[in-house]
Amino acid sequence: MFTLRVALRYLFSKKTHSAVNVISLISVTGVALASMAIVCVLSVFNGFTDLASDKISQLSPDLRIEPVRGKAIANADSLCSVVANVEGVMTAAPTIEERALAIYGPHQMPVTLKGVTSDYDILTGIRDIVKDDGDFLLTEDDLGDFATLSVGAAISLEAHPGFEQQLMLYAPKRTGRINPANPASSFRADSLLVGGVFQVEQPEYDTDLILVPIDVTRKLLDYTTEATALEIKSDDNIESTASRLREALGPDFKVKNRMAQQEESFRMIAIEKWITFLLLAFILIIASFNVISTLSMLVIEKDDNIRTLYSLGASRNTIARIFLLEGWLISLLGGVIGIIAGVILSLAQQWGGFIKLGGNHDAMSIDTYPVRVEWIDLLAVLALVALIGWLTSTVTSIFTRRQLNRKRA
Known part of the structure; x- marks a missing residue:
């Protein structure tokens, strides 16, 4: 609980060096944009699934x-x-x-x-x-x-x-x-x-x-x-x-x-949907690499705080866990912001239809991208962000421990 409270304070407190603030903002923005893209793309696949189901229902019996x-x-x-x-x-x-x-x-x-x-x-x-x-x-x-x-x-x-x-x-x-x-x-x-x-x-x-x-x-x-x-x-x-x-x-x-x-048709749509999900997950992983640089800069930024915590009896593992949670929270914050933005954009498209399909609209049954938001997709994106954030923070914690060992020495 102590490490989580300290990590939350570091997350929202103003940094001394403006570069740290910029890098932290870039990290959150990168994760948010990748998460938003995943939500929007999955919602479009859901919309096309509904469209296919409606069309098939016209010539398929119950x-x-x-x-x-x-x-x-x-x-x-x-x-x-x-x-x-x-x-x-x-x-x-x-x-x-x-x-x-x-x-x-x-x-x-x-x-x-x-x-x-x-x-x-x-x-x-x-x-x-x-x-x-x-x-x-x-x-x-x-x-x-x-x-x-x-x-x-x-x-x-x-x-x-x-x-x-x-x-x-x-x-x-x-x-x-x-x-x-x-x-x-x-x-x-x-x-x-x-x-x-x-x-x-x-x-x-x-x-x-x-x-x-x-x-x-x-x-x-x-x-x-x-x-x-x-x-x-x-x-x-x-x-x-x-x-x-x-x-x-x-x-x-x-x-x-x-x-x-029409099992084969819907299976192909589902396969395409989740393959696209995996491809976008790689983009999310790349965006999460910014967390490594953020934590590295944060360790340098909080040098005085780290020495104070050492003086109060905190162990290296405790301090390393603070920065591990810090990286995880950065990923989660970006993920939550991206998911909310993705839901807002998808609902706006669903109700307003501001993004049009290409081609001759007179020959089409619809002229806008169909979308539908599913809660299972949102949970999948959030779980993916949490997992990638945790793995990234765990990898970064190894580098953080080495820096802490040098400071301790």
């Missing part, structure tokens, strides 16, 4: 059921009826995803074909992301079946909503023999009109996804009641509904929420 083994769920329609009776499930529908070849006029490309039911617009926000020149359509009695294309597929195929030309879809036959003399007989084909084009601004969806009626997909793949997944709209308590579904379905099925459905 919950998705997939088989643990194999690709398809047998008797998916029957299972869907069972799932619909589970408490918390508002709507359940089968879906089928498979690779196929799409041809529109002279253009062709491999696509991800997704067969959906008429409840798909209830399960997701598909209608909110369809371009104004089209609509989400599956089947019209007088016109036949429709496909809704992602913006990437529409651009590659140069397709657009209308009745002038049909979209051709080809998928390899799952059963039967292949005739080498007639390769075309190895494919099943169907034709649809283009009803609309959607854009999620997520490459997982925007690159090559095409939504079609599930009956068309089953015909192309020679399915009857099979599906590759069941998609579910839940009430507000999604996790409770997921737990009940896991209990009802058993170990043969996986129940995924929105985050789990």
